[in-house]
């Protein structure tokens with residue numbers, strides 16, 4: 001865990017500093033005192049549990065929240081009967097919201113049994129004003145509500161929540177601040193995400209992300225590279241650079257730098273063995289990036305390239321700013337430079353106005369690209385987005401039928417694609433002992449495919465050549481060579 005400031009050296013008789021991150025270290029020290037006192041009162045340590053919904057960005061945010069809570073003296077737990085439960089929420093589709101409301105009912109029951117319990121909600125869903133109104137009205141037992149822009153303030157917010165009763169709500173509409181160098185508790189010792197940018201400026205017409213994550217802000221390259229170096233010194237082998245649209249990284253920096261340039265500099269870091277990144281918007285994927293990817297074996301041969309739809313007309317309605325033809329041409333250029341590359345995608349079915357012909361265009365792209373895997377989604381109406389106001393919404397049964405046809409074909413192709421490496425020997429980063437069979441370990445190829453092979457816990461975090469004996473659908477059984 002990275003620690004810039006020693007909490008023992010902070011003088012709590014002084015008033016809190018105003019500059020960050022010093023201010024948060026002050027509150028960590030203060031909060032640690034409050035937690036220590038509570039622990040003495042109860043005669044046991046206080047536990048916490050963070051449930052993460054949604055994407056890689058949220059997963060990384062949760063690692064930051066965990067780092068701060070551990071620094072404060074809470075003990076990590078997987079149980080929702082903990083003293084402090086936080087839901088880090090997602091709101092990209094409506095059922096993500098419904099799940100949170102459902103589970104809040106369950107938490108309320110737990111809280112009635114444990115009066116010391118605190119409940120916190122954060123993440124994208126909290127950036128929606130209607131959600132916060134509903135929580136204030138009908139979920140008064142929630143102690144703390146904060147958003148996506150101020151997670152770094154957790155220590156300050158928890159201090160407040162411990163010092164007073166009632167619901168604390170702190171939501172910012174947007175921010176231009178990026179606060180760095182706070183504690184982080186990584187889920188895996190050997191791999192880590194690294195945020196390179198926050199927010200999104202694309203405003204795809206169906207998507208709520210630009211409203212809840214704010215405008216695009218890129219971190220400084222030297223901060224990113226320094227964080228990667230520190231992680232590598234700490235044993236990390238694989239880094240995933242994270243951003244809503246990594247291909248527009250660096251455009252707004254005082255000294256602009258392209259994503260391809262950043263990636264190349266990261267690839268030059270000694271000791272780092274694998275780099276991946278997520279997500280790439282097809283409209284911004286540069287020739288320079290393809291060229292850099294083809295030159296560095298460390299850069300994983302995998303691109304997540306969401307197509308969303310194969311119909312040029314639907315893409316226009318979605319405000320995606322590419323056509324079916326330009327997307328397919330891009331895929332051809334990528335494959336010509338990086339022949340073995342794994343391509344994955346996101347597809348939405350049932351966008352307003354989607355005809356059977358439009359849907360067949362999507363099926364056609366699936367046939368032509370042959371994705372290694374694809375996340376398929378039923379269009380979900382998000383209040384406040386332009387698509388939600390379109391009057392030609394598609395009936396549920398039509399969407400369901402298209403979705404089933406798409407999913408069947410996508411899975412069939414993914415199975416065929418996955419098996420194309422059978423018989424080869426490829427490097428696997430070992431992640432864990434297999435959950436079903438403890439004589440096996442489980443790891444990932446650079447292209448992200450899962451491999452199970454004989455081994456033990458001592459192999460975790462190492463990269464080993466493995467013979468891919470047999471493909472079982474979406475994973476391999478292998479043997480060490």
Ligand code: 5AD
Pocket residue numbers: 092093206207208306308346347348377378379380381382
């Ligand atoms: N309905 C369905 N899927 C959506 N996505 C984003 N917004 C919506 C929506 N309103 C999907 C997109 C995106 C992925 C992260 O979630 O496919 O790439």
Ligand code: SF4
Pocket residue numbers: 200201202203204207208209210244245281
């Ligand atoms: Fe949403 Fe489009 Fe931004 Fe992705 S690029 S987060 S789909 S608005």
